[in-house]
Amino acid sequence: MKKHINRMDVRRAVAAAAMVLSVNAAWALEPFRVQDIRVEGLQRVEPGTIFASLPLRVGDDYNDEKGSAAIRALFALGLFKDVRLEASGNVLVVVVEERPTIADVDFAGTKEFDKDTLKKAMRDVGLTEGRPYDKALADRAEQELKRQYISKSLYGAEVVTTVTPIERNRVNLTFTVTEGEPAKIKDIRIVGAKAFSESTLKGLFDQDTGGWLSWYTKSDRYSRAKLNADLETLRSYYLSRGYLEFKIDSTQVAISPDKQDITITVNVTEGQSYVVSGVKIEGNFLDRDDEFKSLITIRPGEPYNADKVAETTKAFTDHFGNFGFAFARVEAVPEIDRENNRVAVVLKAEPSRRAYVRRINVSGNNRTRDEVIRREFRQYEASWYDGDKIKLSRDRVDRLGYFTEVNVETQEVPGSPDQVDLVINVAEKPTGSLQLGAGFSSAEKVSLSFSIKQENVFGSGNYLGVDVNTSKYNRTLVFSTTDPYFTQDGISRTLDLYYRTSKPYQEQGGNYELVTAGTSVRFGVPFSETDTVFFGGGVEQTKIKAGTNIPAAYLAYADTYGATSFSVPLTLGWSRDDRDSALAPNSGRYQRLNSEWSVAGDARYVRGNYQIQQYVPLNKQFTMAFNGELALGTGLNGRPFPVFKNYYSGGLGSVRGFDQGTLGPRDVTGASLGGARKITLNAEFIAPFPGAGNDRTLRVFTFLDAGNVYGENDRVELSELRASAGLGLSWISPLGPLRIAFAQPVRKFAGDRIQKLQFQIGTSF
Structure with a gap:
């Protein structure tokens, strides 16, 4: 019978033998009184380190017991490969051989892990530049590296540690990795299932046998943590359908001899349905x-x-x-x-005992100031513990949008059974965003938009944003800032400064321009935890700069009321948002109502719009989303509604499939002018991308859009609504949220301009 000899056991035996030999060497010395101590063999270690560790001093009597203790103490430093004690007369000579020093740690062949991350991990365990080389420590690091590859389903990964001696008793340490191909799940079996089909139960799992999109989802890579989560999902599925005594008897994970295929077998006992x-x-x-x-x-x-x-x-x-x-x-x-x-x-x-909240602590906010979080809390210190207020406080902090996780822990106060401390644990996320948008049409070819925003400037909770549009026909520069706590009561203040140039009639170009510049201030007053009322005012100037191909309606307005119009608009609005996510909503409703009234200046008008979005979860995978928007404007004091205040429809954000802003009334030259009334209706059916399993970061959607704009004196005829249908892709990519939509008009009229493809992408920093 062959015996397997563990390498670690061999190393321990060699080290023990070396120590025994050294101790024996120490024992070979005859007892004497130490008149001096000399150290030989030092290169980098300071002599003081030796003298501080020796249990012997000048004037002491040397004997075997003290010699062996000295040997053990010096070996325990971990700095020496060999230690000997010799005597030269009455002088004790300590002869040491230092361990080599690590000059560099490098990794070769690593693709799954970043080299800098691996170097940091090695540094944490003591394998870094300038530290003594310890073979046992390097071997443990090698095994840990293999375990990390196993967690990535790379069961065939091989790690070879190479130690290269260089000058001055130093070594270079290199971990060479042959990663191989990841092991993939070949089969998943659920044995004992009778009430539900095996395919139905396997469909609950995030892990599967793979599909054509597995290169992205990696759902066919085995992970113990993911399997445990899938088993909990399976257990929950049965327990929510009457199977009170359901249990998972065992789970077997088998890997093929070539370490490429994994078979998972789950044995269950369903029990009876109650x-x-x-x-x-x-x-x-x-x-x-x-x-x-x-x-x-x-x-x-x-x-x-x-x-x-x-x-x-x-x-x-x-x-x-x-x-x-x-x-x-x-x-x-x-x-x-x-x-x-x-x-x-x-x-x-x-119920046990009633409790007071003694103290509220905040943890995890490395960037965001404490006061930004505390001002959202509705549970106060030295007050009765109130579960509703604590939940509301947690939700308010979460709705700030600055954190990926917000949790509130309740801690007992030692020695005070009627008091608790609350700890708010947050995990911060990047609150800046860089937004890029693009559209393609036969008129503008490619148009780009750009915005940079920071929702939490310097951790103060304030918002700062800059929007830029580089379209050939519509150019925009907007600067905006918001202080959400302009007053201690939570009243917000928003300042806007904007400059826009546009050519609403895009089809024929020309050198005319519509230039709008202005500034405004708006305040938001929270009336409930989900409702906010906005009011404010501003000053705005719009100039119609005549040129070639200017629409007749704009030229007529300039001739009648002047090329430059000045207005003082007052704004009033309301919003309510209880969606579960602003990035990828699955349930909830969003509503907003905005109105604008010009009370002074050359342009007198009033306009308003109402928007509602509803998200209905059909199940874990599928969602229905609905959007509706109505807008209305009219002129005052006997003047018509200003043409430069018209609403536009068509394209991204309204009726996909039509060129941006080209629906609605046209003037005598055929130019699209927009209108004083607007209707937009959208419906989307959102589903996981085929092959992506339950991954909500990658989804497809089909949609149906309808809408149009109408002139101030036109009747709103639903028969004139344009409509389109199409297919889109939504992906929360590493660069940020990406949406691509391809639309085909299903109701169009002569002269309508078509824009079938649109996309938008954003990234965080």
């Missing part, structure tokens, strides 16, 4: 039984649903928290009737 026969409450409910009963979402006669049980117990715990009982215990106990496949759920509660 129906809820009744729900009872027991314990102390603060004499508010009816209030707590109204929170129960478990319904008798329905299959047992663990999600609803968890939802109910959490609702109970949160409701106890509203009355200051931070440590309330709520337990759902099932009483199972196996003969009839029924279960009664007993909700037992013990």
